[in-house]
Amino acid sequence: MKTPLPCSALKGKDGVTAQVPAFVAHGRQPGQSLHDLTKDALALSYTDETRERLRMLDRPPFGVVWDDEHLKLRDQGAAIRREVLAHLDDYLAQFIERVEAAGGHVHRAATAAQARAIITTIARDNDVKLAVKSKSMVTEEIELNAHLESQGIAVVETDLGEHIIQLRGERPSQLVGPATHLSTQDVADLFHDIGEDIEARPEPLAESTRTRLRPDFRDADMGITGVNFGAADTGTLVIVSNEGNVDLAVTHPRVHVAVMGMERLIPRLADIGTMVPLLCYAAADHVTTAYQTLITGPARAHESDGPQALHVVILDNGRDAMRSTEYSEALACIRCGNCQMSCPVFKALGGGHGYGSVYGGPIGAVISPLLGVPGKHDDLPFLCSLCGACADACPAKIPLPDLLLKLRVRATHEATGPAAALEKTVWRTFARTWTWPFTYRLMVEGARLAGRLVPSSLLARLPLARDWANGRALPPISLAGNLRRTAKRHRKGDRHE
């Protein structure tokens, strides 16, 4: 039985006809291999179009170029993030003290489940029936919406992109552009399904959304936001947006709940002079966003706007443990999405859904194995050609390819079962046979012989060759060893030591 939603923006949602596969709605399914997931993502009807859109956005005039001015900004920003991470406990303590001094409540959540429980309790205590939300990846990480809805609390996403994917019942496909996998026509079709016939242009589509969202902003009891930066010296929450929805979500409702990862701090409020332009440049080649919302505490007694209560939920969910590992630099991330936009694998897959995790792309492949339930995304670091474009793209100078490589090592160390045992044996044998000139040469000659005697149609059925031949011609292995034969006369010069 469906209870009618007490909200305006999602009216007609039941009429949405878009067919959404389970992995797009909920991520990787139990038993679904990562390889199969990538195949499913590639097979989506809109993937080719998304790929072209992502490529276009990564090129001039849209793509991010680190010129001298921005390289300087990047150096400064990366240093600020390192400063925070080096003294995170101190800055957290200071931040919490300042938030509380300003009249806010601070909650620490060790896990996603704890964060959900904390927010549900706040909602119940305040008799919340409708919550409006601004865009927030951390609330995706803790799967907040589904949980609140299961508790009878309606949730309305108010960012345009988030609104679109909420109607379709999908996960975000990119960090800052959650609906980047959809075209304006897709959105017009979606709005048609909910009874709104709008021209397929961004402005009228946004206008329609604005109109439908208005009553929800008015009626909402709670506003839920993420936090881009928390200033430790003032306890100020910094949230950037382009649509003005954050301002509405944090001023009109009675209660404001801000959810943030524990690493999302800056030492000084003044650091937004560096961090906001850096984030906006890396995310969208912008100088700044249209709106910067700075919140220090709930409404004061003499203020007419603002919530009566401010709750800041600080999430760990694996972050604290990351600090003492060789992957700690991933905590410097400011969630701009530029590594995703630079990533050829991300583009080929048509966005983040093919990763099956909340966070896709390079940073997603690094943090997803480290956040939340262990073991769920350990193979993600392998979904990468190690091209290194993400390291160049990152405004926080996170050495993403090196971290991906380290996480591969971790994954193979921790892997169990017959397939893992076989792989270990394969590489051990590789190291042994390829360091002995005799056995290596034997393998080269074996390949040459196979290339000459075995038809390529048969060769293409062998393990490895089979995977290579999936969409590619086999190389002429009958030529294996050719170079060595012609170079034989130099053998004398190669003394064994």
Add this chain to the structure above:
Amino acid sequence: MKKVALFSTCIADFAAPGPATAAKDVLTRLGWDVEVPTRQSCCGQPALNSGFPDEAAKLVTSWLDTFSRYEHVVTIAGSCAAMLLHHGPELVAKRRHKPFPKLWEFSQFLVEHHPDIKLHFDARVTYHDSCHMTRMLGERTTPRQVLSKVDGLTLVEMADSDTCCGFGGTFSVKFPEVSTAMADMKLGTVQETAADYLVSSDPGCLTHLAARAKDQKKNVKTLHLAELVQMALREDGSA
């Protein structure tokens, strides 16, 4: 005659002997005594990228056993050079190993030692900046410097010339569909240039792209920079 050792790489042994053979010929014609040590095999990158650093370290140690004694080592794979120079020292740090020799990627060696090389080749070519050579080895300029020395050659830059071709070593067989989708993006930008040849400095990328082009019946001719130089080297070319 000055001696140089050629690190031909396992790709030359198993899949693409052309680039290393060409490099050997070019260097010989330029007056070098080129040795191709027979006990060489691989830089160890496949093991490292698969998450097996200990096994990779054994290959690097063995590589040093083979190449340490040479004053100059030249390789035709930017990726293998980057692997040895970027990851090599850390991998073998805790093992007994011989010192690293001076390792050159082919185009680097040419630009340094033969700045006045005379080359002629009538063709329109486009150049693919391979990932590891560009971003790990940090070399973007020497291949284009070599190309700029070729009379009759027109370089037509493709869009996204430094975007990955999708090879990625074991990635290409772990996720073949993603890998070939990436190859198609690359081949598309190559075809947009209407160049006669796709040139690069990594036999891995070229093998992958040629294999995909053949499968898709796309008319893209690949050429390693060493192969191009071999064809372009005039009889009187030694500078």
